[in-house]
Amino acid sequence: MRAHNIRIFCDFDGTIATEDIGDKFFVTFAGENMWTDNALYKEGNISGEELYRRNAAKISGITEEQVDRFCADRRIDPTFGEFAAWCEDSGHPLMILSDGFDIYIDRLLARENLDLPKRCNTMRIVDGHVELEFPHSYPDCECAANCKRNALALNSADEDYIVYIGDGYSDFCPAKYADMVFAKDALETHCQEQNITFRRFHSFTDVREGIESLAARNNLRHRNRAAQLRKQLWLGG
Numbered sequence: 001m002r003a004h005n006i007r008i009f010c011d012f013d014g015t016i017a018t019e020d021i022g023d024k025f026f027v028t029f030a031g032e033n034m035w036t037d038n039a040l041y042k043e044g045n046i047s048g049e050e051l052y053r054r055n056a057a058k059i060s061g062i063t064e065e066q067v068d069r070f071c072a073d074r075r076i077d078p079t080f081g082e083f084a085a086w087c088e089d090s091g092h093p094l095m096i097l098s099d100g101f102d103i104y105i106d107r108l109l110a111r112e113n114l115d116l117p118k119r120c121n122t123m124r125i126v127d128g129h130v131e132l133e134f135p136h137s138y139p140d141c142e143c144a145a146n147c148k149r150n151a152l153a154l155n156s157a158d159e160d161y162i163v164y165i166g167d168g169y170s171d172f173c174p175a176k177y178a179d180m181v182f183a184k185d186a187l188e189t190h191c192q193e194q195n196i197t198f199r200r201f202h203s204f205t206d207v208r209e210g211i212e213s214l215a216a217r218n219n220l221r222h223r224n225r226a227a228q229l230r231k232q233l234w235l236g237g
Contacts (some may be wrong), residue, residue: 149174168186
């Protein structure tokens with residue numbers, strides 16, 4: 001398989017960002033009681049979209065300046081910029097798939113002078129409240145308000161070797177559809193439990209070196225189950 005067939009999808013919160021900024025955002029502006037609804041979501045009792053709408057309803061008096069100050073204290077993994085440059089130089093398309101919101105993702109990427117394709121939820125401040133939109137939601141998606149599985153399928157072709165990088169609950173579903181998963185934290189545990197082939201990573205240097213190692217050995221083979229699942233999606237199954 002030629003190197004230019006490698007296509008990379010990457011989570012944002014807790015993966016590109018050094019923490020889950022979405023959780024931190026709602027704790028900061030909606031209060032600690034957001035964790036009650038978060039538990040309901042993790043237990044499968046409410047959808048990701050419903051979780052966000054409940055937490056958004058708790059926010060009042062928020063301003064753009066407050067969001068600017070909030071984002072000033074958030075950080076991107078220091079190895080990500082170099083990784084993104086390597087992807088571009090190597091001809092490996094890189095897309096961010098996030099169940100978070102553009103209101104902070106755009107600020108952090110702009111601060112690092114990173115202009116990357118992304119799919120995420122949207123948030124706007126209107127009269128001290130936040131308005132949410134979920135342009136990439138899917139009724140049958142249980143893991144996220146932004147259906148990462150569909151994004152992966154819609155932005156790849158049959159011959160592509162799919163790499164997925166993530167850390168958390170919203171990454172469980174797309175990981176099943178990837179040929180190689182780089183995982184940490186909750187996603188690592190999930191992959192172990194579900195027998196999904198993965199590589200543990202601590203930084204994006206680990207990810208780059210892992211991909212380079214596979215490519216150098218000409219060992220980029222589709223994971224059979226992942227390829228079958230992707231084909232089912234493409235066929236509408």
